Amino acid sequence: xxxxxxxxxxxxxxxxxxxxxxxxxxxxxxxxxxxxxxxxxxxxxxxxxxxxxxxxxxxxxxxxxxxxxxxxxxxxxxxxxxxxxxxxxxxxxxxxxxxxxxxxxxxxxxxxxxxxxxxxxxxxxxxxxxxxxxxxxxxxxxxxxxxxxxxxxxxxxxxxxxxxxxxxxxxxxxxxxxxxxxxxxxxxxxxxxxxxxxxxxxxxxxxxxxxxxxxxxxxxxxxxxxxxxxxxxxxxxxxxxxxxxxxxxxxxxxxxxxxxxxxxxxxxxxxxxxxxxxxxxxxxxxxxxxxxxxxxxxxxxxxxxxxxxxxxx
Amino acid sequence: xxxxxxxxxxxxxxxxxxxxxxxxxxxxxxxxxxxxxxxxxxxxxxxxxxxxxxxxxxxxxxxxxxxxxxxxxxxxxxxxxxxxxxxxxxxxxxxxxxxxxxxxxxxxxxxxxxxxxxxxxxxxxxxxxxxxxxxxxxxxxxxxxxxxxxxxxxxxxxxxxxxxxxxxxxxxxxxxxxxxxxxxxxxxxxxxxxxxxxxxxxxxxxxxxxxxxxxxxxxxxxxxxxxxxxxxxxxxxxxxxxxxxxxxxxxxxxxxxxxxxxxxxxxxxxxxxxxxxxxxxxxxxxxxxxxxxxxxxxxxxxxxxxxxxxxxxxxxxxxxxxx
Numbered sequence: 001x002x003x004x005x006x007x008x009x010x011x012x013x014x015x016x017x018x019x020x021x022x023x024x025x026x027x028x029x030x031x032x033x034x035x036x037x038x039x040x041x042x043x044x045x046x047x048x049x050x051x052x053x054x055x056x057x058x059x060x061x062x063x064x065x066x067x068x069x070x071x072x073x074x075x076x077x078x079x080x081x082x083x084x085x086x087x088x089x090x091x092x093x094x095x096x097x098x099x100x101x102x103x104x105x106x107x108x109x110x111x112x113x114x115x116x117x118x119x120x121x122x123x124x125x126x127x128x129x130x131x132x133x134x135x136x137x138x139x140x141x142x143x144x145x146x147x148x149x150x151x152x153x154x155x156x157x158x159x160x161x162x163x164x165x166x167x168x169x170x171x172x173x174x175x176x177x178x179x180x181x182x183x184x185x186x187x188x189x190x191x192x193x194x195x196x197x198x199x200x201x202x203x204x205x206x207x208x209x210x211x212x213x214x215x216x217x218x219x220x221x222x223x224x225x226x227x228x229x230x231x232x233x234x235x236x237x238x239x240x241x242x243x244x245x246x247x248x249x250x251x252x253x254x255x256x257x258x259x260x261x262x263x264x265x266x267x268x269x270x271x272x273x274x275x276x277x278x279x280x281x282x283x284x285x286x287x288x289x290x291x292x293x294x295x296x297x298x299x300x301x302x303x304x305x306x307x308x309x310x311x312x313x
Numbered sequence: 314x315x316x317x318x319x320x321x322x323x324x325x326x327x328x329x330x331x332x333x334x335x336x337x338x339x340x341x342x343x344x345x346x347x348x349x350x351x352x353x354x355x356x357x358x359x360x361x362x363x364x365x366x367x368x369x370x371x372x373x374x375x376x377x378x379x380x381x382x383x384x385x386x387x388x389x390x391x392x393x394x395x396x397x398x399x400x401x402x403x404x405x406x407x408x409x410x411x412x413x414x415x416x417x418x419x420x421x422x423x424x425x426x427x428x429x430x431x432x433x434x435x436x437x438x439x440x441x442x443x444x445x446x447x448x449x450x451x452x453x454x455x456x457x458x459x460x461x462x463x464x465x466x467x468x469x470x471x472x473x474x475x476x477x478x479x480x481x482x483x484x485x486x487x488x489x490x491x492x493x494x495x496x497x498x499x500x501x502x503x504x505x506x507x508x509x510x511x512x513x514x515x516x517x518x519x520x521x522x523x524x525x526x527x528x529x530x531x532x533x534x535x536x537x538x539x540x541x542x543x544x545x546x547x548x549x550x551x552x553x554x555x556x557x558x559x560x561x562x563x564x565x566x567x568x569x570x571x572x573x574x575x576x577x578x579x580x581x582x583x584x585x586x587x588x589x590x591x592x593x594x595x596x597x598x599x600x601x602x603x604x605x606x607x608x609x610x611x612x613x614x615x616x617x618x619x620x621x622x623x624x625x626x627x628x629x630x631x632x633x634x635x636x
Contacts (some may be wrong), residue, residue, distance in 0.1 A: 065431070072505045072515055072527020083532075093477070115602060147549065155498055156552045226531040269536060273410040273507030280507065 009063030019122040045292060049285035056286065057227035067244050067261075069280040073311050077284050085290075087260035091164050091236060092229040095257055098169035099225055104218065108206055111184040115265045123178075130174035134234040141239025157241060166231050172225040179224060183211055183217020191303040209268035215306045222304035228266075230294050239264070254292070263287050328580050352415040353537040374609055375403040380414025380427030381509050383456065383558055384598055387629040391617055394625060396614075402609060411509040418601055419443050424610050426601040429456065429509035432529055446604035455632040457582035458514050459559040460569040468494040470570040472580030473518065473593055479554060481519035483530045489552065501534040502546045502555035510540070514556045517594045556594075559587070560630030587632045598631060 018021075033177050056079065060066075062079025071077045145166060146158030187210055195205045211218070241259025249255070267284050274281040378388055385408025392404040414426040421441045432440075432448055440448040460476065462468065471479075471492060478486035479499055490496045504511040511585040519528040536541045540557035547553040548565045561580040562568060571580025573593050586592040606614050616622050 007395065053325075068529055070512065072512075072519060072521075072529055074526035075529065083316055099427070150549070156497065159546075204448070237538060241535050242537065243533055245533050259533075261536070268537060269505045270507050273505060275412045275416050278412075 017213075020090065029300065031216065042292070045285055045288050049282050049289055052279055052282035052286065056059050056283065060251035061283075061286070065244070065246050067266075068232070069283060073216060077279065081263075081266075081287065083246050084263055084266050086238065086246050087161075087240065087244070087265075088230060088263045089260055090161055090260055091168055091232075091240065091257075092226055094161060094165035095168040095172060095229045096222065097146070098223055099172040099176055099229075102169065103173045103221070106173070106177045106179055107180035107184060107221075108210075112182045112202070112206060112210070123181075125277060126174045126177050129170070130178075134171065134232060136234035136296075137167045138238030139237060145239065149150055149257075153257065157257075157259060159239055159241040159259065160257050161260045164236050164262075165256070167235040167239050168229045171232060172228040175213055175228055176221045176225045180214075180218050181215040183221065187213045216305045220302040220305045223305065227295055227298040227302075230298070231291065233262075233264035233268050236262045237268050240265060242269060255296075263291055267291075318407045374401050375405070376425060376610060376613060377405050377407075377423040378414075378425040378427060379407045379409055379417045379423045380425075381429040381598075382408040382511055383429045384408065384427040386398045387454070387598075387626060390625045390629055391622060394621065395613060395616060397526070400495060402613070404613075410507060412507070415601065417602060418448070422601075422631075424602065425613075428599045428601060430594060431597075431599060432598075432601060440603055444603045448604055449602050450507055451600040451602070451614055451618070452597045452634070453600050454623070454626040454634060455587050455631065456596055456598055457559040457587040457592050458510065458517070458594040458596070459582045460560055460571060460594070461544055461553070461555045461562075462558070462567045462569060463547060463549075464543045464554055464565065464567040465551055466494060466567055468492055469567075470572060472575040472577065472579075474575050476518045476519065476571070480514075480530055480534070482531050485532060495551075497552040499554055500527050500550055500552045501531065502537050502543050502550075502553055503530065503534050504540070504543065505536040508555060513596050514594065518597075534539045558630075559583075584627075588635075591593070595632075596624075 004257040026205045028238050060078065060080050062080055062085070063085045064078065066078045066080035067084060070079050070283075106122075106126070110119050114122060141163050142159060145163050148158070149155060149160070150164055191203055191209050191213055195209045200208065240262060242261050242265055243259035247258055249254040267287055270283055271279070274284065326401070343581060361562070376391070380388075384606070385406070386607075388406045388408065392406045396402060396404055408427070409428075411428040411430055414423070414428060415432060415436050417423045419436070421443065432450065437448050460471070466489070468489060475486060475492050478484040478491075480501060482597075486499070488496065488498055503514070509543060516527065519530060522528050523579045534589040535546070537546060540561045541558045543555040544561050544563055544566050547555045547567070548563070568582070571593050572579040580586050580592045582592050587595040600614065602610060603615070607609075618634065623635075626633045
């Protein structure tokens with residue numbers, strides 16, 4: 001029986017030898033296709049937005065708080081997206097304030113404190129969290145979290161910045177946990193042993209040895225979390241209240257109870273009703289370019305950080 | 314490769330439309346709506362396929378319809394019934410918005426445009442320039458825009474002037490106590506700025522300034538994902554005010570009577586008050602064709618204006634032509 005297996009294996013190897021060239025070509029095409037896709041996405045988004053470039057008032061777009069793409073009769077449209085840019089920025093910042101401690105804490109617990117069996121269970125559960133579709137998160141925000149915020153905080157409107165940020169944070173946590181956990185696990189055990197030998201407590205090991213050693217990985221994890229928060233659409237659209245607001249006082253913590261409008265939700269909400277090829281349609285693609293630029297910057301930066309880790313280790 | 318880049322756009326529309334219908338029907342799903350959802354999917358798919366073939370199959374009896382999303386449900390109901398009665402007619406109905414429908418009529422890709430607002434002069438000129446014929450307007454029903462509030466709100470009636478103060482840019486009413494309600498800041502919920510309901514409510518309530526130009530809505534008005542979401546917001550938020558078609562009224566939401574001048578008796582949105590013009594925030598449902606309709610299109614429009622078509626208008630919570 002075993003000789004039969006061997007001959008099959010030999011036959012397979014022979015076939016593979018013959019197939020090496022086509023396989024190599026196929027794999028090369030696969031590798032290049034992703035570059036092609038990225039290029040094509042950039043090309044098409046720029047192509048749709050390009051006609052509006054020459055006459056879009058860029059100062060207004062970035063620094064005016066007045067988004068009226070379809071004006072009342074007799075008025076000129078205005079594309080002041082500052083309120084929407086603020087909305088995306090605010091959701092990102094607030095959600096990271098929630099997600100970072102939560103994600104980092106979970107990663108430390110899983111990699112350093114949890115017994116092996118529990119570690120496995122927790123990892124499976126966290127992966128499951130990552131698999132929940134964003135529309136479900138939005139639905140939870142609208143139907144469960146909204147009334148909960150109304151009741152607990154005694155506020156008028158439950159769909160607001162806080163609600164959207166909690167939803168986005170819960171979506172970003174699995175990403176932050178798994179990358180942070182990888183980074184912590186990559187720290188050589190000899191570091192831990194050395195610290196123990198010097199009489200460090202477990203907690204001292206975590207924040208005096210592991211955090212500095214895994215610094216880059218933790219940073220990369222948070223960057224990718226930020227990317228998730230910037231790009232999230234459905235949950236943000238449903239849970240944020242979708243209202244173009246800029247608070248008067250940025251240092252008043254109650255601003256988390258204001259409703260906001262995000263870049264992604266603006267595209268999702270307005271694109272279905274715009275006239276294909278109109279100026280409004282093109283400006284929505286400009287918003288697309290802004291989002292794309294942000295995510296490219298985030299990805300490049302986190303890539304450079306991760307490369308930094310490889311060099312060090 | 315693509316003879317019409319509408320193809321990709323339509324594919325994308327299928328995804329978004331289906332998700333919108335799915336969301337709307339989450340709340341009160343019943344068999345009728347399920348069937349309609351299926352019909353809508355099928356008809357949209359039909360359009361996508363007919364576009365994909367890029368005019369390859371020129372069916373003589375095919376009529377394409379596009380336009381107002383407010384009129385999508387009634388349009389689908391008309392098409393469904395009419396095709397049962399006339400199996401030699403193929404109708405594809407889509408609801409990408411009034412503006413998109415009129416644009417498609419200008420481009421000649423459809424024969425019938427649904428619109429929940431009257432055609433603008435610039436659009437009429439474009440029709441004339443493209444086809445050499447005038448656009449012809451047909452009124453096929455009416456729709457009242459109801460103003461919704463929380464059921465516990467003691468305010469039961471407002472005048473157009475007071476609504477102007479609440480909604481229009483520069484208006485001074487920001488707290489319910491200013492109109493006899495509780496001391497709560499008013500939370501306004503509307504639709505997104507490309508919807509026909511948005512622009513109609515804007516022209517009816519915000520009106521025009523002394524310079525003859527339209528007045529915008531106040532900053533900080535929520536753009537809800539749909540009419541159902543507006544009603545839901547008003548059901549759960551004590552300080553809310555919102556607007557959408559009167560067909561979206563539920564038992565759990567409060568609604569306002571509206572009067573033309575402050576002090577006059579308010580009128581509630583109902584079939585008789587909308588058709589008679591007594592309810593101030595009402596609009597007509599329009600169908601536009603290029604030139605006077607002929608042949609199959611004329612027969613279809615006559616049927617819509619006739620008793621069977623009007624029965625469907627009423628069944629879809631709009632107001633039929635004659636009561």
